[in-house]
Amino acid sequence: MVDRPSGDKGDKTGITRRKFTLGLIIASIAAALGSLLSLLKILAPEEKGGGYVSTIKPGDRFVYAKGTNTGAYIKVSSLNVGDAVLAYPEGKTSNPANIVQLIKLDESVYKPPTHINLTDQGLIAYSAICTHLGCTVSWVEKQKLPDTSYTECFCHNSIFDPTRGAKVLGGPAPIPLAQIGVKVKDDGTLVFTSDFTGPIGPQV
Numbered sequence: 001m002v003d004r005p006s007g008d009k010g011d012k013t014g015i016t017r018r019k020f021t022l023g024l025i026i027a028s029i030a031a032a033l034g035s036l037l038s039l040l041k042i043l044a045p046e047e048k049g050g051g052y053v054s055t056i057k058p059g060d061r062f063v064y065a066k067g068t069n070t071g072a073y074i075k076v077s078s079l080n081v082g083d084a085v086l087a088y089p090e091g092k093t094s095n096p097a098n099i100v101q102l103i104k105l106d107e108s109v110y111k112p113p114t115h116i117n118l119t120d121q122g123l124i125a126y127s128a129i130c131t132h133l134g135c136t137v138s139w140v141e142k143q144k145l146p147d148t149s150y151t152e153c154f155c156h157n158s159i160f161d162p163t164r165g166a167k168v169l170g171g172p173a174p175i176p177l178a179q180i181g182v183k184v185k186d187d188g189t190l191v192f193t194s195d196f197t198g199p200i201g202p203q204v
C-alpha cells in the first residue's frame, strides 16, 4: 500500500474547487448575458410594417388582383362611381406588399388630407393592407357613412374613409392606408404615378 503525500490530496481538492468556481463564474456570465439580451429585446422598438416592401414603380399598369379577370388590365370604362376592386401592378403580383384597392367615386367627394393630385377622373388608390395587423381590406357599399361607401378591414373592423385620405374612422388601425397615384392612359388603361404617400403594412 502506497501512502499518498498529504499535499497531493490538497492539490486535487484545490483543482476541483477552482474548476467548480470557474464553472459558477461561466454560468453566471451566461445568465447575465441572457438577461441582457432579453432586456435589449424588450427595449428595442418593434420593426413596423411587417416586412411589407412595395416594388410598385410609376408607369406600372393596374391589373385585377382577383376574380375572373385576374391579371387583365383594368380600364377606366369598367368601373362605375361607387365601385372598388383589388389591384396589382402588372408583373408584380407575387409581392403581397403591392396590393392596392382601386376606388372610383365622384371627383367632388374628395377632401383633405386626400392627395387629390394623385387621383384621376374620380379614381383613387390606397394600399389594401390594413395598418393594424395586415389583413386585406374590403369595400363596403353605402351602409354606415351617409354619403359614400367606405373601406373596412373585417379582421377587427377598422374603417377607413376613402374621401379623406383613408382616415381611420373606427377600429384598432393606428394610421390611414397610404395613398398611391393613379392616372388614366389614352387607351383607357390605368398606371401608377407615384410611390405610396406613407407607410404600408401593420404599424402596431
Ligand code: FES
Pocket (backbone or CB within 6 Å): 130, 131, 132, 133, 134, 135, 153, 154, 155, 156, 157, 158, 171, 172, 173
Ligand atoms: S388587421 Fe385590420 S383591423 Fe385588425
